[in-house]
Amino acid sequence: MSRRARKDTLAFIGFTAPNFILLGVFVFWPIVYSLFLSFFKWNMIAPKKTFIGVDNYVSLFNDPVFWQITRNTLALAVFTVLFKLGIALSLSIQLNRKPKGGSLYRAIIFSPTFTTSVAVAMVWTWIFEPTYGLFRFLFRAVGMTSPDWIHNVHWALPAVIIVLVWSGIGYDMVLFLAGLKNIPQDIYDAALVDGVTPWQNFIHITFPLLSPTTFFLTVTSFIGALKAFDIISIMTDGGPLNSSNVYVLYLYQNAFQWFKTGYASALALILFLLIMVVTLVQNRLSRRWVHY
Amino acid sequence: MVEIHRKRSPRWYLGRAGSHLILLLASLFIGIPFLWMVTTSIKSPAEVAIFPPIWWPETIRWDNFAKAWSLAPFGRFYINSIITATTGVFLEVSIAALSAYAFARIRFKYRDIMFLVMLAAMMIPSQVALIPNYVVLKHLKWINTYQGIVIPHVSSVFGAFLLRQYFLSVPAALYDAAELDGLGHFKTMVYIALPLARPVLGTLVLYLFLAKWNSYLWPLIVTNTQNMRTLPVGLAMVRTAEYAIGPEHLMAASLFVLVPPLIVYFLAQKQLIEGIAAGAVKG
Numbered sequence: 001m002s003r004r005a006r007k008d009t010l011a012f013i014g015f016t017a018p019n020f021i022l023l024g025v026f027v028f029w030p031i032v033y034s035l036f037l038s039f040f041k042w043n044m045i046a047p048k049k050t051f052i053g054v055d056n057y058v059s060l061f062n063d064p065v066f067w068q069i070t071r072n073t074l075a076l077a078v079f080t081v082l083f084k085l086g087i088a089l090s091l092s093i094q095l096n097r098k099p100k101g102g103s104l105y106r107a108i109i110f111s112p113t114f115t116t117s118v119a120v121a122m123v124w125t126w127i128f129e130p131t132y133g134l135f136r137f138l139f140r141a142v143g144m145t146s147p148d149w150i151h152n153v154h155w156a157l158p159a160v161i162i163v164l165v166w167s168g169i170g171y172d173m174v175l176f177l178a179g180l181k182n183i184p185q186d187i188y189d190a191a192l193v194d195g196v197t198p199w200q201n202f203i204h205i206t207f208p209l210l211s212p213t214t215f216f217l218t219v220t221s222f223i224g225a226l227k228a229f230d231i232i233s234i235m236t237d238g239g240p241l242n243s244s245n246v247y248v249l250y251l252y253q254n255a256f257q258w259f260k261t262g263y264a265s266a267l268a269l270i271l272f273l274l275i276m277v278v279t280l281v282q283n284r285l286s287r288r289w290v291h292y
Numbered sequence: 293m294v295e296i297h298r299k300r301s302p303r304w305y306l307g308r309a310g311s312h313l314i315l316l317l318a319s320l321f322i323g324i325p326f327l328w329m330v331t332t333s334i335k336s337p338a339e340v341a342i343f344p345p346i347w348w349p350e351t352i353r354w355d356n357f358a359k360a361w362s363l364a365p366f367g368r369f370y371i372n373s374i375i376t377a378t379t380g381v382f383l384e385v386s387i388a389a390l391s392a393y394a395f396a397r398i399r400f401k402y403r404d405i406m407f408l409v410m411l412a413a414m415m416i417p418s419q420v421a422l423i424p425n426y427v428v429l430k431h432l433k434w435i436n437t438y439q440g441i442v443i444p445h446v447s448s449v450f451g452a453f454l455l456r457q458y459f460l461s462v463p464a465a466l467y468d469a470a471e472l473d474g475l476g477h478f479k480t481m482v483y484i485a486l487p488l489a490r491p492v493l494g495t496l497v498l499y500l501f502l503a504k505w506n507s508y509l510w511p512l513i514v515t516n517t518q519n520m521r522t523l524p525v526g527l528a529m530v531r532t533a534e535y536a537i538g539p540e541h542l543m544a545a546s547l548f549v550l551v552p553p554l555i556v557y558f559l560a561q562k563q564l565i566e567g568i569a570a571g572a573v574k575g
Contacts, residue, residue, distance in 0.1 A: 011476075012403070016391050016406065026428070030424035033424040087318070091318050094311040094315050107561050109319060114502040114506070116523070118527050119527060132342065132343050177569065233508075234531075261423060264423060272420045276415060
């Protein structure tokens, strides 16, 4: 090796070492260690871990709460993605028509993106409050009775979905808007000559050409929803009766409230696999569905 | 889209009005919770417990903020949040810049493989790593310390990727000139590459600061005494305290946490929004 090459090798290692050491210890090692821990019974404090084979996985699959939180998490992800993307897309189309004050609308709608989720969950809890809350007022204004939202087994999860949609619309809208700006105006001009309706425009031009953005947002939002914790933990703490409990919250409860470290590690590993599967499916499907 | 070309026809005006109506409704949906937080925080206990609710109190109760401040050591929470967020941002940006420069400019046999390994880390969510990270920190005796809050989350994939793209776009002639002048890699990075990357660096700093300021789950797990809590964790603990706390005080306390990121956002909203739009289009 030449002196120059040796110097470059040393420099490369030196420059990347901090990042790779941290990634190794705090990102990659945890996957190996979670797999290891998932075969043990351990309370995180005792020096001794008891090997129990796949018992954690067996009890996980026999745990009705596990299936309940799996259903909740998937429902949360599907509905959050549908509403969030649907609303964000229609808003971005309006903004792309460049109305007066567009940048003000954009600034307001984007504002929840960087706000503290804990504080946001506090105000939404107060909005959903059954006696003096804003939602009761809104429902009464249109002649309906507001449900007891976060204290009701049927309405706690929808309440959480509303807040997740609220906080996520702005980000998706900004990305859709960037996607819309990339569609060449010539295509619409040509369509105009052919006399297409706005609806045909949307179905045959806008939507297909926007599909890379839509696909990207669908996958990242779905994965994001699988990881939801902050807002749910503050608003409902998974209740009532686990009706709004989700993966990460249940993992947190098992690991850090009940100290079932092995059980929680099995949960963590399943969550990891779930996210891997979604990512791989994304890679496969994007080749077939997305128009570039 | 078509309406744009049929300028000033009645249909054009109708379309415009429709756009404004939709955007206005969305802005109200997004904005009202913030407004509701502010007006609740300045109401009296009696005004909070009225149905139908009132939008504005008769007299503004500024003392709600003093009361809220005394519910928990919020001054201490502020110091903790500022220290952990700023050191975290500084470390993460430095680490990102070093990696980015190496991947963009330094020749190394296994560079491409290492780049893929780094990108693979993006697929591993931090939620999965909670337990192992806690165990590692226990061995290091870092539980309930600043380094325990900060260090596990300063490795960088997204930032390194973003800066690498930027460093690659710098004309090679500039790097060659630096080399001719006898500048080593580190000096070239500090004096040539980073100053040119200033716009994207600024956006990255803001973005990371907000993310760290708002983070809840990890600081919740790794702190166990009140004097180490960051603002979001402190706020969450105030609500679950044993004494009953009125909504007006809870909203006032929430504003302590929310006002700094909101100020940063409204000062830099153009940069933040456009940074996100640009990053996603290129990525």
